[in-house]
Amino acid sequence: xxxxxxxxxxxxxxxxxxxxxxxxxxxxxxxxxxxxxxxxxxxxxxxxxxxxxxxxxxxxxxxxxxxxxxxxxxxxxxxxxxxxxxxxxxxxxxxxxxxxxxxxxxxxxxxxxxxxxxxxxxxxxxxxxxxxxxxxxxxxxxxxxxxxxxxxxxxxxxxxxxxxxxxxxxxxxxxxxxxxxxx
Amino acid sequence: xxxxxxxxxxxxxxxxxxxxxxxxxxxxxxxxxxxxxxxxxxxxxxxxxxxxxxxxxxxxxxxxxxxxxxxxxxxxxxxxxxxxxxxxxxxxxxxxxxxxxxxxxxxxxxxxxxxxxxxxxxxxxxxxxxxxxxxxxxxxxxxxxxxxxxxxxxxxxxxxxxxxxxxxxxxxxxxxxxxxxxxxxxxxxxxxxxxxxxxxxxxxxxxxxxxxxxxxxxxxxxxxxxxxxxxxxxxxxxxxxxxxxxxxxxxxxxxxxxxxxxxxxxxxxxxxxxxxxxxxxxxxxxxxxxxxxxxxxxx
Numbered sequence: 058x059x060x061x062x063x064x065x066x067x068x069x070x071x072x073x074x075x076x077x078x079x080x081x082x083x084x085x086x087x088x089x090x091x092x093x094x095x096x097x098x099x100x101x102x103x104x105x106x107x108x109x110x111x112x113x114x115x116x117x118x119x120x121x122x123x124x125x126x127x128x129x130x131x132x133x134x135x136x137x138x139x140x141x142x143x144x145x146x147x148x149x150x151x152x153x154x155x156x157x158x159x160x161x162x163x164x165x166x167x168x169x170x171x172x173x174x175x176x177x178x179x180x181x182x183x184x185x186x187x188x189x190x191x192x193x194x195x196x197x198x199x200x201x202x203x204x205x206x207x208x209x210x211x212x213x214x215x216x217x218x219x220x221x222x223x224x225x226x227x228x229x230x231x232x233x234x235x236x237x238x239x240x
Numbered sequence: 241x242x243x244x245x246x247x248x249x250x251x252x253x254x255x256x257x258x259x260x261x262x263x264x265x266x267x268x269x270x271x272x273x274x275x276x277x278x279x280x281x282x283x284x285x286x287x288x289x290x291x292x293x294x295x296x297x298x299x300x301x302x303x304x305x306x307x308x309x310x311x312x313x314x315x316x317x318x319x320x321x322x323x324x325x326x327x328x329x330x331x332x333x334x335x336x337x338x339x340x341x342x343x344x345x346x347x348x349x350x351x352x353x354x355x356x357x358x359x360x361x362x363x364x365x366x367x368x369x370x371x372x373x374x375x376x377x378x379x380x381x382x383x384x385x386x387x388x389x390x391x392x393x394x395x396x397x398x399x400x401x402x403x404x405x406x407x408x409x410x411x412x413x414x415x416x417x418x419x420x421x422x423x424x425x426x427x428x429x430x431x432x433x434x435x436x437x438x439x440x441x442x443x444x445x446x447x448x449x450x451x452x453x454x455x456x457x458x459x460x461x462x463x464x465x466x467x468x469x470x471x472x473x474x475x476x477x478x479x480x481x482x483x484x485x486x487x488x489x490x491x492x493x494x495x496x497x498x499x500x501x502x503x504x505x506x507x508x509x510x511x512x513x514x515x516x517x518x519x520x521x522x523x524x525x526x527x528x529x530x531x532x533x534x535x536x537x538x539x
């Protein structure tokens with residue numbers, strides 16, 4: 058009788074420990090996702106702030122490209138508000154609009170030689186890749202989190218504490234595929 | 241294994257290693273004390289000495305290495321691309337942005353140092369900035385970022401310090417043995433026993449630096465492979481680093497002037513003249529560059 062009692066106690070302790078560890082893992086991942094999400098927004102905001110400067114400089118050299126400016130300004134105004142998928146769409150629009158602005162700039166050698174323009178171009182392409190990297194980190198974290206929530210037996214724990222699956226930050230452009238690396 | 245279990249196994253290995261090295265140091269301390277006639281004194285001395293070295297190395301080792309390599313902090317305007325890329329990859333790795341340094345040097349190389357991701361830095365040679373394309377540079381920075389994220393920087397820092405302590409202690413022992421007063425060797429009935437211990441201790445003193453170095457280099461080689469693959473996970477483009485390594489391999493200038501034996505293992509690729517031979521390969525800080533390229537291309 059006494060042995061059975063102790064066996065039950067030990068099983069109970071292991072069970073409780075398992076729940077604690079899984080719960081903490083879920084919490085850590087959820088915080089990492091929150092963090093990654095705010096990082097995406099920091100970079101989106103940074104790009105948002107840089108665009109007016111760019112438009113200002115390019116306007117000085119290329120007055121007639123009104124269509125392009127309009128496109129950029131419109132895309133920009135949509136960025137700050139909206140749901141996750143809205144923002145993802147707006148972000149894609151800006152990426153495309155910026156590409157066309159830089160394509161336009163190619164036709165103006167004086168603009169291309171402008172120091173401020175060069176700096177802005179570097180800054181914007183840096184921010185562009187930071188957006189891509191923060192999105193990558195966000196999506197990787199979301200994937201890990203979602204798998205944990207769906208998989209048995211962590212799904213029981215996530216149900217118990219009401220953890221919800223997260224949405225990916227999708228982009229229309231071709232995403233860099235996760236690669237398989239063996240350690 | 242995914243990258244997170246890799247990191248925790250790396251942290252665990254650090255502790256095991258630390259333990260092994262500390263045992264070697266305690267034995268050396270014992271032998272050291274024996275020569276002076278008081279083994280407790282030796283152990284205590286060795287213990288305090290290594291703690292001091294670890295504390296100094298842990299908190300100021302990276303500054304020492306940076307100043308030894310004549311690295312200066314990267315300029316936000318001059319190295320805009322470098323700083324942007326480091327920031328981007330630190331976001332991709334999910335760690336705080338490390339400090340960025342540049343060292344005046346024509347060959348292509350880079351290293352990371354520090355004690356944890358919050359106190360870390362990445363240094364690139366000006367040669368790397370000049371000769372590498374952007375996508376290759378990205379691969380190199382991702383490799384260094386992985387060293388930081390995987391806590392390799394801490395592991396290698398501690399290992400280097402302890403190897404240093406072991407070398408110093410064994411040096412003390414050998415020197416003192418040679419100059420110690422002879423009459424101690426044959427006193428009373430314990431003479432033979434004493435002699436055996438002394439000979440064994442001396443042997444250990446001679447061998448331990450070699451063993452410690454071999455351990456250190458084998459860890460270093462393993463960490464390089466690991467950083468190659470986890471770097472590829474960050475950029476999602478293994479070819480970038482592979483191409484950078486090819487450029488280093490084919491570059492005429494491979495040596496980093498301000499690198500030395502103490503800092504060689506930190507670099508992306510061996511910055512010193514290579515020594516050939518099978519036995520010497522035990523003491524290589526880096527795996528064969530062609531093998532690294534092959535592995536990256538097979539990802």
